[in-house]
Amino acid sequence: MTDDSTDGGDAPSRLGRLLLGLGLALQASEDFRDMEDTVEYAESAGVPMPDLAAPFASGMMLVGGLGVALWRFPRIATGATAAFLAVVTPTMHDFWNAEAGSKSGERLAFFGNVAMLGGVLVFLREAYK
Numbered sequence: 771m772t773d774d775s776t777d778g779g780d781a782p783s784r785l786g787r788l789l790l791g792l793g794l795a796l797q798a799s800e801d802f803r804d805m806e807d808t809v810e811y812a813e814s815a816g817v818p819m820p821d822l823a824a825p826f827a828s829g830m831m832l833v834g835g836l837g838v839a840l841w842r843f844p845r846i847a848t849g850a851t852a853a854f855l856a857v858v859t860p861t862m863h864d865f866w867n868a869e870a871g872s873k874s875g876e877r878l879a880f881f882g883n884v885a886m887l888g889g890v891l892v893f894l895r896e897a898y899k
Contacts, residue, residue, distance in 0.1 A: 791839025
């Protein structure tokens with residue numbers, strides 16, 4: 771089916787979408803709770819216009835995560851979330867360039883994001899069935 775209103779599959783798929791989407795949305799809400807630190811972190815990573823980019827990226831993650839969790843506009847939600855993760859992961863969590871004290875944390879965040887991207891790509895394909 772190509773209709774955006776499809777139910778999105780069986781119970782494990784729905785549970786997986788709910789967990790992945792809520793995890794993304796909750797992380798975004800944490801970013802919004804401390805946007806000053808989020809902007810500072812983006813600035814330290816060399817993100818251009820961090821005052822605009824950080825809230826935009828967090829908003830994209832929030833809306834995309836909720837869309838995945840609720841399976842509303844699944845093509846847009848999964849596509850936006852995949853784009854977010856594909857750009858943010860190597861930009862913000864470049865452990866290969868990190869200082870010794872933060873290398874381990876950045877590596878953990880990088881591979882966590884890679885795992886989430888894998889899940890999002892599965893659901894992106896599901897959205898186009």
